[in-house]
Amino acid sequence: SYNELSNLFQRLNKQFPNGDVGLFSIYFFNYIILNPGEAILLKANIPHAYLHGQCIECMACSDNVVRAGLTPKFKDIS
Numbered sequence: 001s002y003n004e005l006s007n008l009f010q011r012l013n014k015q016f017p018n019g020d021v022g023l024f025s026i027y028f029f030n031y032i033i034l035n036p037g038e039a040i041l042l043k044a045n046i047p048h049a050y051l052h053g054q055c056i057e058c059m060a061c062s063d064n065v066v067r068a069g070l071t072p073k074f075k076d077i078s
Contacts, residue, residue, distance in 0.1 A: 005031060012051070012070060022069015025049070 008026055016023065029049065034040060042048055049070065050057075067075045 004033075008051070016070060020069050021075075022049075022071075025069060 005026060008031065009023065012020075012023055012026070029047070032040065044060075051070070067073055069075060
């Protein structure tokens, strides 16, 4: 809903206060809240992000990770 995305935007803006380029990406992704014990399956090459909570991500070994925003790690935005 609009209120959930508005609250998420405000929370992420506080967490990444220096104008992070990924901040507006929340409006282009499907925002899904998983409850404990739930899971989601994403096919290969599907952009995704987890924003809060604990997560186990199972995927094939690869060095092909592109970070574009909302992370303190290196971002390849060029």
